[in-house]
Amino acid sequence: MLMATPSTDLRNVAAFAIHSEIHSARPDVGCAAHSHSVYGRAFCATGRTLDMLTQDSCVFYNDHVLYDNFQGVVLASDEGKHIAKALGHRKAALLGNHGLLTAGRTIEEVVAYFVLLDKCCEVQLAADASSAGSGKPLVHIGEKEAQVTWEALGHSSNGYFMGLPLFQTVEAELGPRTFLGRGVEPI
Ligand SMILES: [Zn+2]
Numbered sequence: 001m002l003m004a005t006p007s008t009d010l011r012n013v014a015a016f017a018i019h020s021e022i023h024s025a026r027p028d029v030g031c032a033a034h035s036h037s038v039y040g041r042a043f044c045a046t047g048r049t050l051d052m053l054t055q056d057s058c059v060f061y062n063d064h065v066l067y068d069n070f071q072g073v074v075l076a077s078d079e080g081k082h083i084a085k086a087l088g089h090r091k092a093a094l095l096g097n098h099g100l101l102t103a104g105r106t107i108e109e110v111v112a113y114f115v116l117l118d119k120c121c122e123v124q125l126a127a128d129a130s131s132a133g134s135g136k137p138l139v140h141i142g143e144k145e146a147q148v149t150w151e152a153l154g155h156s157s158n159g160y161f162m163g164l165p166l167f168q169t170v171e172a173e174l175g176p177r178t179f180l181g182r183g184v185e186p187i
Helices: 013-025 038-044 056-060 077-087 107-134 143-153 156-177
Strands: 002-004 009-011 031-035 064-067 092-095 099-104
Touching: 013 031, 013 077, 013 099, 031 107, 038 092, 038 099, 038 107, 056 107, 056 143, 064 077, 077 092, 077 099, 099 107, 107 156
Parallel strands: 064 092
Antiparallel strands: 002 009, 031 099, 092 099
């Protein structure tokens, strides 16, 4: 989000406007992730929240929100405040016409949630297309089953363990050349 070298002082203003307001509003949040992933962007153009279609989507049961107030690139802290307010206590937000955002206590869980949320968007887009093509309705998970599944998979500690292998894989692949834990410096 912020990079400073002796010759440059580059600040991602939009990132700072979003992240700083989330951290201000949510003292429990140690990390927030936001990006314009392909399937996230596609699903965020639908103006909908996730349907409970798979076990994985239940990780976001009553735990994500649609922020449908796109007003251009987020350059003002007021817009960041609005996003943080819409996010509330939840772990994820679908930013309409924009992209995905996840938040949590640890980097591991937040990255795991982000990857999972993008996959859930991909799955729902595929399932919706299949349903439209076949004319057959999708099978939705019931509220009770969705809640039970969230209880089993949706807590912060679950997200941490989901995220660990992602980081371990990157570390194994990149070895000592990885940026992880080393900050911004030339490879
Ligand atoms: Zn963005």
